[in-house]
Amino acid sequence: MSLKIYNSISRQKELFTPLEKDRVTMYVCGVTVYDLCHIGHARACIVFDVIYRYLQFVGYKVIYVRNFTDVDDKIINRANKEKTSCDEISKRYIKTFYEDMNSIGIKTPTHEPKATEHIPEMIDMIKRLIDKGHAYQASGDVMYSVESFQDYGKLSGKKIDELQSGVRVEIDEKKNNPLDFALWKDSKPGEPAWESPWGMGRPGWHIECSAMSQKYLGEIFDIHGGGKDLIFPHHENEIAQSQGATGKKPINYWIHNGFVDINKEKMSKSLGNFFTIREVMKKYPPEAIRLFLLSNHYRSPIDFSNKNLNEAGIVLHRFYEFLDLMNGLVPDNTFEPDSDIMEKFKSAMDDDFNTALALGHLNEFLRQLNSIKDQLKTKKCNDADGLKKKLGEGKKAILRIGKVLGLFLDKPSGFLENFKEKRITELGLNKNQIEEMINARTEARKNKEWQKADEIREGLNKKGVVLEDKAEKTIWKIKL
Numbered sequence: 001m002s003l004k005i006y007n008s009i010s011r012q013k014e015l016f017t018p019l020e021k022d023r024v025t026m027y028v029c030g031v032t033v034y035d036l037c038h039i040g041h042a043r044a045c046i047v048f049d050v051i052y053r054y055l056q057f058v059g060y061k062v063i064y065v066r067n068f069t070d071v072d073d074k075i076i077n078r079a080n081k082e083k084t085s086c087d088e089i090s091k092r093y094i095k096t097f098y099e100d101m102n103s104i105g106i107k108t109p110t111h112e113p114k115a116t117e118h119i120p121e122m123i124d125m126i127k128r129l130i131d132k133g134h135a136y137q138a139s140g141d142v143m144y145s146v147e148s149f150q151d152y153g154k155l156s157g158k159k160i161d162e163l164q165s166g167v168r169v170e171i172d173e174k175k176n177n178p179l180d181f182a183l184w185k186d187s188k189p190g191e192p193a194w195e196s197p198w199g200m201g202r203p204g205w206h207i208e209c210s211a212m213s214q215k216y217l218g219e220i221f222d223i224h225g226g227g228k229d230l231i232f233p234h235h236e237n238e239i240a241q242s243q244g245a246t247g248k249k250p251i252n253y254w255i256h257n258g259f260v261d262i263n264k265e266k267m268s269k270s271l272g273n274f275f276t277i278r279e280v281m282k283k284y285p286p287e288a289i290r291l292f293l294l295s296n297h298y299r300s301p302i303d304f305s306n307k308n309l310n311e312a313g314i315v316l317h318r319f320y321e322f323l324d325l326m327n328g329l330v331p332d333n334t335f336e337p338d339s340d341i342m343e344k345f346k347s348a349m350d351d352d353f354n355t356a357l358a359l360g361h362l363n364e365f366l367r368q369l370n371s372i373k374d375q376l377k378t379k380k381c382n383d384a385d386g387l388k389k390k391l392g393e394g395k396k397a398i399l400r401i402g403k404v405l406g407l408f409l410d411k412p413s414g415f416l417e418n419f420k421e422k423r424i425t426e427l428g429l430n431k432n433q434i435e436e437m438i439n440a441r442t443e444a445r446k447n448k449e450w451q452k453a454d455e456i457r458e459g460l461n462k463k464g465v466v467l468e469d470k471a472e473k474t475i476w477k478i479k480l
């Protein structure tokens, strides 16, 4: 194996060596279920979905854990606002999460633990932290003492002294140090609460990931992932908790994905500058969202814009058009995937999952295949079988790579049809109108009213619809 991963904690690319030869353990922080997911969430899910798929593709058995944070201030606030229960809010948004993830082709992880179902494990870990002198009780709360943990700040590159001077001095007499964070919180009346050695209360946010990763993956595991915004304080605190409890360094490779920006600002709920996955899918095919996000390296920031999504849709259309043409032309399952493009794909992905480079190679490959296809059509070539073999191997490679990136998974004809429909709706047209105009043009041509026929063609062209006269009838396409 020659996979290199940029490890956030060492700040360099490292050769990936899992704890066990053929098996990878990976934990990724999931969502807090209090609202619909936006494109920023889609990015994190897609990035780790592709990592999950790629690790499997190169032959690992992957144990992938992604949690649901279903107890949190945001959930409580939303429940209060809607005069309903936290349970009702989190159930609702777990349901919409699955709907959205299914539409954008996210594979189900091995385990999807919910925080509320792991309270005993969290209590147990907090007890161990108190015993080891890393945590202290402060009335109904339990606080983690950051000064008790030598490695605090290693992941984020922050030093406790610097952090302290940067902290706004909040008056919280429960904390010995303003950087100390809550492992357990005393709950107010009406809030979700569980029995604990420290009275009725609920867990702090960070402890759930330490307790659940340890339960499903063990005290030490291979990969921990999440958005870059989680490095501090969430992941820093996770290390402090897990390592504090066991004395062992819990995670070998830290992977963090970059943000989706709008006008150079991070897309987020709190800034209000977000687009939900649902909104975007009304206009663009779900795979266009994937292609757009994967066209950038996972650590780079991405500018969200309709223009970029539109372009991604067009690229996708090109691939599906090719695949559609290949149906019938080259038989399935006869060919092995083209080895040259497979090698290029692997070497791009082995370099810290460089999907941007991989897609660049794939686009170039498609251009070559299209020119082979044209050769086959136009020339009286004496090597039709050789060209068909190349096309067959090309198609197989595109589908194989697509499976790893979560692309080209639709039926080509279905994709092309949906694409057309979405686009004409945007152009303010509908299928019937276009068919009527094509009929009127056919009629005009029969009557040799050439000018009228041309006007109809021009009129449609201006609106973005292109007509193509075939032997048996006239078909229409979207101008891309």
Ligand SMILES: [Zn+2]
Pocket (backbone or CB within 6 Å): 028, 029, 030, 209, 234
């Ligand atoms: Zn987490």
